[in-house]
Amino acid sequence: MSDPAIDRAVRLHAPAVLGGLVRRYGDFAACEDAVQEALVAALDQWPREGMPQHPVGWLWTVARRRLIEQIRRDTARRAREDRVASATPDDPATTSARDDSLDLFLLCCHPALTHPAQVALTLRAVGGLTTAEIARAHLVPEATMAQRIVRAKRTIAAHGSAFPELSDDEVTERLDAVATVLYLIFTEGHVATAGDAIARVDLSAEAIRLTRLLHTARDDAEITGLLALMLLTDARRPARTTPGGDLVTLTEQDRSQWDTEMIREGVALVRHALVAGRPGPYQLQAAIAAVHAEAPDVDTTDWAQILALYDLLATVAPGPMIAVNRAVAVGEVHGPAAGLDAIAALLADRPELAGHHRVLAVRGHLHTAIGETAAAHADLIAASRATLSLPEQRYLVRRAGELAGR
Amino acid sequence: MRYLILIHGNQQWRDTFAAMSDTQRRVGLDAYTALTRSLEEAGELVAAAPLADPSQALRPGRGGAPDGPFAEAKEFVAGFYLIDCDGPERALEIAAQLPEASAGLVEVRPTMDLSAIDW
Numbered sequence: 001m002s003d004p005a006i007d008r009a010v011r012l013h014a015p016a017v018l019g020g021l022v023r024r025y026g027d028f029a030a031c032e033d034a035v036q037e038a039l040v041a042a043l044d045q046w047p048r049e050g051m052p053q054h055p056v057g058w059l060w061t062v063a064r065r066r067l068i069e070q071i072r073r074d075t076a077r078r079a080r081e082d083r084v085a086s087a088t089p090d091d092p093a094t095t096s097a098r099d100d101s102l103d104l105f106l107l108c109c110h111p112a113l114t115h116p117a118q119v120a121l122t123l124r125a126v127g128g129l130t131t132a133e134i135a136r137a138h139l140v141p142e143a144t145m146a147q148r149i150v151r152a153k154r155t156i157a158a159h160g161s162a163f164p165e166l167s168d169d170e171v172t173e174r175l176d177a178v179a180t181v182l183y184l185i186f187t188e189g190h191v192a193t194a195g196d197a198i199a200r201v202d203l204s205a206e207a208i209r210l211t212r213l214l215h216t217a218r219d220d221a222e223i224t225g226l227l228a229l230m231l232l233t234d235a236r237r238p239a240r241t242t243p244g245g246d247l248v249t250l251t252e253q254d255r256s257q258w259d260t261e262m263i264r265e266g267v268a269l270v271r272h273a274l275v276a277g278r279p280g281p282y283q284l285q286a287a288i289a290a291v292h293a294e295a296p297d298v299d300t301t302d303w304a305q306i307l308a309l310y311d312l313l314a315t316v317a318p319g320p321m322i323a324v325n326r327a328v329a330v331g332e333v334h335g336p337a338a339g340l341d342a343i344a345a346l347l348a349d350r351p352e353l354a355g356h357h358r359v360l361a362v363r364g365h366l367h368t369a370i371g372e373t374a375a376a377h378a379d380l381i382a383a384s385r386a387t388l389s390l391p392e393q394r395y396l397v398r399r400a401g402e403l404a405g406r
Numbered sequence: 407m408r409y410l411i412l413i414h415g416n417q418q419w420r421d422t423f424a425a426m427s428d429t430q431r432r433v434g435l436d437a438y439t440a441l442t443r444s445l446e447e448a449g450e451l452v453a454a455a456p457l458a459d460p461s462q463a464l465r466p467g468r469g470g471a472p473d474g475p476f477a478e479a480k481e482f483v484a485g486f487y488l489i490d491c492d493g494p495e496r497a498l499e500i501a502a503q504l505p506e507a508s509a510g511l512v513e514v515r516p517t518m519d520l521s522a523i524d525w
Contacts, residue, residue, distance in 0.1 A: 114492045120449075139408070140452050140490050148449025187523065240524045250524050325525065358525070391522040 006046045009055050010039050014128025015213075017059045019100025021067060026162040028107060029153035032125050034067035035059070040130055101126060102217040103163045109177040110156055117152035118181045119188070124149060126213070127206055137201045138188070175218070179226050179282065182211050186230050204234050224273035225283030231266035232289035235259040247395040251298045263293045281317035284309055303332035320350055324358050327366070336369035357386035361396060368403065377403045408452065408490050408517040409497040413506050415484030422509075434505045441503050445489060450500070456485040481511075 014035060021031040038059045052058040108121040123129045129137075135145035166174060189203030211227045239253035248254075270290045273283045288309045295301040310326035323346045331339025343363050346353065353359050364379030377400050384396035423431065438456075445451035460482040463475040484506075491497055494516070501512045 114496075116490070116492055117449075138490065144446075144449050144452055144490065146449070147446060151447060151449055187521070236524060241522050245520070247522050247524060253524065328525070361525075388516055388518050389521045389523070390518050391520060393518070 002043070003047050006043065006051060009051060010042050010046075010059075011128035011209075013056045013059055014039060015101045015104050015126050016056060017063055018125055019104055020060065021063060022103075022163060023100075025067065027157075028162065029157050030067060030070055031063075032153065034063045034070060036124065036130070037066045038063035039128055043130065099217070101213050105178045105214055105217075106166065106171065106174045107156065107163060109174060109181050110159065111174075111177060112155050112159060113152050115181065115184060117148060117155070118177070119185055120145060120148050121152045121156075122178075122181055122210070123185065123206065127210055129201060129206070133201045137203050175220065175223070178214065179222065182207050182214070183226065183230075183282075185210070186233075204230070204237070208234065221273045221276040222280040222282050224269050225280060225286045228266045228269035228273065228286035229282055229289055231262045231269070232286060232293050235262035235266065235293065241391055245391055245394065246398060247389070247391040249395070250292060251301075255297060258293070266290060267293060279312070279316070281313060284313040284316060288313075301332075303329055307333050320346065320353055320356075321358065324356075324362050328362055331366050331369065336366045339366045340370070355382070355386055357383045357388075357392070360386060361392075364396075364399070368399075373403050376400075407493055407497075408488065408519075409494075410515045410517060411487040411489065411497070411501050411504070412483055412513045412515060413485040413487075413504060414481050414511040414513065415506075416481045416511070419506065419509055419511060437503065437505050441500070442487075445487070445500065450489050450491045450496075452488040452490050454485070454487040457483055484511075 017038070018031060018035045021035065022028050025031060041062055042055075042059060046052070104126045105122065108125050109118045113121070120134055123134045123137075124131065131146045131149065132142050135142040138145065185203050186207035189205070189207060208227070208230050211223070211230055215223050215227050235258050236250065236253060238259065239255070239257040240248055242248060266286065267290045270283070270286045273279070274287065279287070288306055291302050291306050291309070307326070307329040310322065310329050313322050314326060324343070327339050327342035327346065330342045340363065343359065343366065347359070360379045360383035364376045364383055367373075367376035367379055380396050380400035380403070384393050384400065387393050387396065423434070426434070442451065442454055445454075460479065461475055465473040465475065467473040487500070489497065489500060491500065494514075497514050497516075501507060501514050504512050506512050
């Protein structure tokens with residue numbers, strides 16, 4: 001059984017140690033391996049011997065020692081050995097922790113990497129998770145995840161492996177990639193952990209923790225919006241599935257189970273971010289989530305405001321999923337027939353979406369509202385066949401069955 | 407995202423394979439080795455195996471005793487890859503590298519998960 005306090009401490013200090021090593025010795029791949037070995041050693045020794053008084057110093061010392069051993073083993077780098085060995089073992093905290101975190105985020109989300117590689121590297125290098133933890137969280141063997149990380153670091157090494165010097169524009173662009181990766185980790189975390197005998201890392205919680213870290217390192221309204229969106233979405237988690245594992249949609253959830261503290265924080269962050277003006281897509285999605293969160297029950301939901309936010313979102317970040325969700329709001333404000341028109345308009349524009357589970361589920365819901373039972377049933381069954389989510393499939397089949405009884 | 411790549415077999419494909427020269431057969435087998443290695447190297451391989459001949463299939467019996475194998479099916483599963491990769495385009499790219507793909511015998515099935523995104 002792992003000790004949560006030790007896990008937290010290890011993950012908290014990992015980026016600072018890694019950042020310090022990379023600044024001093026370059027070679028991100030070797031430094032990251034060394035830090036990972038130090039983390040694994042800490043997770044093994046600290047539960048038995050107690051947490052050291054100076055955890056960062058302990059991790060730094062062990063990581064640095066491993067790095068030197070690794071460099072010595074690598075005969076091609078003999079010349080560097082003398083420089084490294086002779087360097088004084090000084091204190092790791094010469095640059096600020098926030099600079100280290102930000103630089104690591106930017107490095108791990110290098111555009112040459114695939115999304116799975118960016119996710120794995122971010123969780124390891126910035127999150128301080130072990131390979132085994134990341135593998136379990138993704139339901140793959142440890143060897144698979146280990147190799148994914150090796151390959152990712154090889155790709156980064158091919159592009160130069162010290163912290164990159166990025167222009168302001170490049171940083172902004174790279175931060176978009178970081179936000180995408182963090183949101184990916186968050187949505188991967190939606191996988192239910194009920195029934196898991198082995199404790200699995202809660203990826204949604206990790207995504208929130210990492211986004212908080214980024215939020216501290218970088219003052220940016222979209223990052224604030226992303227954090228708010230995650231908090232407001234995760235606040236609903238206790239209400240999101242039935243004991244049997246069916247999905248419960250937002251409008252059907254028992255709001256007394258929502259986490260009021262996460263909502264309070266999420267709403268405050270949204271307010272703070274929107275003050276900056278010219279809101280981006282994460283801020284707008286967070287604002288929509290906030291309108292839902294602030295309604296004490298589904299009937300008092302301010303759908304008009306939600307629709308207005310979707311209209312704005314559609315101009316800022318147009319896309320089919322935005323359009324589908326907007327159709328729900330149209331249906332609430334202007335009636336289900338108008339919602340169906342919106343879906344029809346979307347499909348006229350993007351006929352390839354005719355088989356998409358979300359489009360079919362929303363159309364099924366709107367057909368139900370307007371009393372077109374046969375069409376609703378067909379849509380819901382088709383949606384149940386198209387979805388990859390078991391809870392959603394069970395929900396859709398149940399809704400279709402309820403219609404058949406009418 | 408996880409996908410199961412199913413490699414189907416049939417008598418026509420078996421005959422084609424049997425009629426090949428040793429060199430041609432070697433090329434086919436090397437394609438598997440190369441694909442498996444590249445998936446391992448990329449950290450995308452979860453599991454893979456060729457399956458024994460359908461005549462060796464076991465079935466738990468409905469009456470208590472084990473049933474025999476299914477009657478000789480025209481098409482059967484000959485092997486599989488379980489992969490974890492970036493999305494459907496990548497899964498198809500991987501599947502296309504299998505020799506059987508040219509004969510239309512390869513199928514990619516997305517796996518379901520327990521994700522619960524509450525709209």
